[in-house]
Amino acid sequence: MVSGSSMLESAAPRFLPRERFDDLLAALAAGGRRVVGPTIADGAIVFDDISTSTALPTGWTLETSPGRARLERLPDGPGQDRSFQYTVSGEGIKRFTFPSRVDALTMETAEDGTVRVLVEAPPAPDALAIVGARACDLAALAVHDRVLVAGPAVDPDYAARRRDLLIVAVECGLASSTCFCASMGTGPEVTTGADLVLNELDDGFVVRATTAAGEGVLAAIGGLVAADADRTEVAAAQTSAARAAMGTTAVPANPRDLLLANLDHPRWDAVAERCIACANCTLVCPTCFCTGLEVKSGFDAAASSATRAWDSCFTEGFAQIAGGSFRPRHRDRYRQWLTHKFATWWDQFGTSGCIGCGRCVAWCPVGIDVRAELGAIAETAIPTVDSGPIPGLAPEPPASPEPSAETSIDPLAFSPATVVSVTPETADTTTLRLATDDARILAGRPGQFVMVGVPAFAIPPISISRFHPDGIELTIRAAGAATSFLTRLRRGATLGLRGPLGRGWPVADAAGRDVVIVAGGIGLAPLRPVIDAVLAERDRYHDVRIYLGARTPRDRLFVDEIDALAARDDVLVRVTVDRAGPEWLGRVGIVTQLFKTVRGTGADATAFICGPERMMSATADVLGDLGVPRQHLWLTLERHMECGVGLCGHCQLGTRFVCKDGPVFSLAELGDDLRREGL
Amino acid sequence: MPSARRTGSSAAQDPDRPGSTAAVPIIAALPAGPRRRLAAVMTRVEVEAGETFMHEGDVTKVLSIIVRGRVALRLRVPERGAVTILTLDPGDIVGWSAIVPPYRATTSAAALEPTELASFQAEELRAILATDAEVAAAFLPAVLETVAARVAATRDQLLDLFRGAEVDPW
Numbered sequence: 001m002v003s004g005s006s007m008l009e010s011a012a013p014r015f016l017p018r019e020r021f022d023d024l025l026a027a028l029a030a031g032g033r034r035v036v037g038p039t040i041a042d043g044a045i046v047f048d049d050i051s052t053s054t055a056l057p058t059g060w061t062l063e064t065s066p067g068r069a070r071l072e073r074l075p076d077g078p079g080q081d082r083s084f085q086y087t088v089s090g091e092g093i094k095r096f097t098f099p100s101r102v103d104a105l106t107m108e109t110a111e112d113g114t115v116r117v118l119v120e121a122p123p124a125p126d127a128l129a130i131v132g133a134r135a136c137d138l139a140a141l142a143v144h145d146r147v148l149v150a151g152p153a154v155d156p157d158y159a160a161r162r163r164d165l166l167i168v169a170v171e172c173g174l175a176s177s178t179c180f181c182a183s184m185g186t187g188p189e190v191t192t193g194a195d196l197v198l199n200e201l202d203d204g205f206v207v208r209a210t211t212a213a214g215e216g217v218l219a220a221i222g223g224l225v226a227a228d229a230d231r232t233e234v235a236a237a238q239t240s241a242a243r244a245a246m247g248t249t250a251v252p253a254n255p256r257d258l259l260l261a262n263l264d265h266p267r268w269d270a271v272a273e274r275c276i277a278c279a280n281c282t283l284v285c286p287t288c289f290c291t292g293l294e295v296k297s298g299f300d301a302a303a304s305s306a307t308r309a310w311d312s313c314f315t316e317g318f319a320q321i322a323g324g325s326f327r328p329r330h331r332d333r334y335r336q337w338l339t340h341k342f343a344t345w346w347d348q349f350g351t352s353g354c355i356g357c358g359r360c361v362a363w364c365p366v367g368i369d370v371r372a373e374l375g376a377i378a379e380t381a382i383p384t385v386d387s388g389p390i391p392g393l394a395p396e397p398p399a400s401p402e403p404s405a406e407t408s409i410d411p412l413a414f415s416p417a418t419v420v421s422v423t424p425e426t427a428d429t430t431t432l433r434l435a436t437d438d439a440r441i442l443a444g445r446p447g448q449f450v451m452v453g454v455p456a457f458a459i460p461p462i463s464i465s466r467f468h469p470d471g472i473e474l475t476i477r478a479a480g481a482a483t484s485f486l487t488r489l490r491r492g493a494t495l496g497l498r499g500p501l502g503r504g505w506p507v508a509d510a511a512g513r514d515v516v517i518v519a520g521g522i523g524l525a526p527l528r529p530v531i532d533a534v535l536a537e538r539d540r541y542h543d544v545r546i547y548l549g550a551r552t553p554r555d556r557l558f559v560d561e562i563d564a565l566a567a568r569d570d571v572l573v574r575v576t577v578d579r580a581g582p583e584w585l586g587r588v589g590i591v592t593q594l595f596k597t598v599r600g601t602g603a604d605a606t607a608f609i610c611g612p613e614r615m616m617s618a619t620a621d622v623l624g625d626l627g628v629p630r631q632h633l634w635l636t637l638e639r640h641m642e643c644g645v646g647l648c649g650h651c652q653l654g655t656r657f658v659c660k661d662g663p664v665f666s667l668a669e670l671g672d673d674l675r676r677e678g679l
Numbered sequence: 680m681p682s683a684r685r686t687g688s689s690a691a692q693d694p695d696r697p698g699s700t701a702a703v704p705i706i707a708a709l710p711a712g713p714r715r716r717l718a719a720v721m722t723r724v725e726v727e728a729g730e731t732f733m734h735e736g737d738v739t740k741v742l743s744i745i746v747r748g749r750v751a752l753r754l755r756v757p758e759r760g761a762v763t764i765l766t767l768d769p770g771d772i773v774g775w776s777a778i779v780p781p782y783r784a785t786t787s788a789a790a791l792e793p794t795e796l797a798s799f800q801a802e803e804l805r806a807i808l809a810t811d812a813e814v815a816a817a818f819l820p821a822v823l824e825t826v827a828a829r830v831a832a833t834r835d836q837l838l839d840l841f842r843g844a845e846v847d848p849w
Binding site: 323520521522549550551555576578579580581582584585586587588589590592593596611612614615618 | 749751753759760761762763764765766768770789791792832835836838839840841842
């Protein structure tokens with residue numbers, strides 16, 4: 001660290017003559033550091049390795065407008081030899097800090113038959129210098145820092161790549177029609193995140209060091225003199241002109257409240273008429289961080305490797321679960337993307353997800369402009385109401401009395417488990433009893449889940465259906481390739497578990513109250529530990545009522561256990577099926593019909609509900625009509641999950657990540673989001 | 680219902696007497712006038728477990744309110760036999776088609792356990808509803824509520840929410 005006085009002294013801007021730019025590149029490359037910067041390839045400006053200034057897009061600019069980005073020659077005259085006379089490249093610097101594909105883990109079956117899930121070690125910190133990042137790029141990097149390393153879960157690959165990054169920023173001296181960083185408060189001035197900041201002039205650069213590392217680079221170049229006042233004034237004037245060209249009102253004030261109050265605005269349908277869901281906007285967006293795991297294996301399925309790859313909320317499979325997609329329409333996907341960027345990002349991360357670079361505008365093949373879409377919604381908006389402090393900025397105490405469990409979980413660490421017994425439950429559902437000595441898993445709570453890894457298959461999230469002192473049970477329905485394989489495992493097989501994940505059922509919320517448990521189909525599996533917990537301390541609860549729905553009598557789970565429960569005089573059990581033959585003498589009909597035969601459920605009850613979302617919604621309605629308070633109506637949501645810790649982005653529901661904020665929520669927490677289509 | 684055993688003639692109006700309207704859901708909740716006039720034509724019927732007392736497609740001769748027991752509504756599917764699509768519990772109406780043209784049963788009805796019904800003869804009930812506006816105004820909403828709830832429940836069943844996966848995300 002330099003002392004305060006020398007810092008002041010050294011902070012004075014220097015002048016880097018254009019002919020000495022290669023000295024800057026050489027200084028950056030000292031010690032084997034890799035240097036990337038803007039260059040021209042395939043008719044576009046891209047970031048790639050550069051060793052001399054000849055690689056720079058000198059004499060070129062990039063004209064952008066909605067749906068258009070074209071390289072153009074700079075006009076003859078002063079400034080025709082500038083190298084950074086454009087605004088944003090098509091792709092930012094994201095591919096160096098958050099590459100589109102990285103090795104994530106390997107899964108293999110050892111010779112003794114045990115399965116190991118090995119997390120790839122993060123890459124050795126790759127000494128890297130990036131030249132030519134803009135204020136918006138740095139703002140995007142700060143957003144990624146918040147999302148990927150500020151916790152609770154940390155992306156080890158990103159953290160490693162980020163650790164030793166040297167950044168030479170260029171302050172924009174012009175603005176494109178697609179730029180709106182000034183409206184988002186992220187530019188064009190470079191105020192943070194860079195080691196060196198350049199302002200390009202016709203004959204060279206005003207350069208200032210903003211960190212000790214940046215100062216070290218200037219020292220290594222050597223012989224630089226202080227920039228004279230004329231040059232620093234021109235530099236400042238250029239930046240001011242860029243700011244003035246953009247204006248600061250490209251997006252409506254408080255887009256968060258605007259969008260959250262207008263989730264049903266007709267504009268979503270209008271934009272869906274044009275949006276082709278190509279995902280280009282998410283690919284060029286420097287803050288988009290959603291990823292999926294791609295698993296590859298040989299035919300023998302003995303080993304496989306998984307790659308973490310960029311994914312997009314515009315793809316059809318992004319919100320897919322076994323029962324279907326939560327966002328089947330383009331309208332749903334566009335709304336998800338725009339509301340995430342401008343609204344729910346605030347709730348999740350305390351910052352905007354849009355930094356105003358305008359790449360999504362330029363690279364949208366049909367020219368959809370987020371500024372125009374926001375403006376159109378604002379023009380005919382439902383007035384926003386004061387929604388109170390943004391949770392990300394002013395954290396509210398958790399609504400659940402149960403603490404969240406995600407802290408200190410390594411997002412990728414798997415531990416081995418062995419199948420000690422297999423119990424077929426129905427034609428497509430099997431319970432595996434697993435032995436594990438993973439203390440964290442054994443200390444899990446009802447409603448939590450684990451990610452289950454076996455070689456050659458995707459890694460599904462599975463709810464824990466029972467806890468034992470030496471292991472857990474997983475009740476799995478064969479819904480796809482991975483779950484089908486898991487239901488066919490035999491005694492002695494091993495697999496990898498990661499967890500326990502998510503916020504469980506707040507069983508303590510029911511202490512001293514009536515307990516109502518409502519399960520549909522496989523939804524009984526995550527509620528079974530609640531039943532276990534309640535019965536283990538039966539005296540703590542008043543009436544206990546269990547209502548179960550299944551598709552047919554043959555699809556009922558844990559039949560013997562449920563029959564035994566029904567025989568107890570301190571638990572009421574009601575079972576119904578959706579359809580049955582004449583041999584079934586029990587009830588037929590949807591599960592909500594069970595409530596009409598029972599009196600006494602009301603304000604003193606805490607309800608735990610799990611099943612298809614429509615069934616839960618109908619159940620919550622009926623229980624609400626009976627007087628069960630919304631804050632005591634708990635249900636668990638199913639969403640697509642690739643990571644389980646809030647890093648992959650798939651399981652978003654409005655302001656929440658279902659994996660880490662849930663999967664258990666109260667109806668009071670979910671509000672209207674439970675029944676809003678396409679969210 | 681030839682084999683059903685009638686347990687009493689017209690129900691009494693004394694709420695303390697066994698078999699009075701006080702024990703009959705829906706009817707017990709009606710205002711005094713309509714309750715009295717309906718009770719005068721109501722009979723108590725016991726149905727044995729396993730007995731089918733209404734047949735899909737037949738003219739519905741009786742509208743009943745279940746007082747005790749459980750009733751299965753069934754449809755006949757030639758390839759699958761009788762399929763139970765709904766079971767009814769005390770308080771439910773069975774045979775609403777007795778008062779809705781074309782007065783044909785939309786399902787069969789069978790008692791799953793010993794069941795007690797409070798029943799109205801179709802033609803008698805229709806005559807009262809056509810002439811006694813006070814009874815109609817009190818009773819028909821309850822019937823409509825039953826039919827509406829059954830339509831809603833049937834729609835949910837139609838969705839087959841617990842069916843296995845159609846797609847393959849994992």
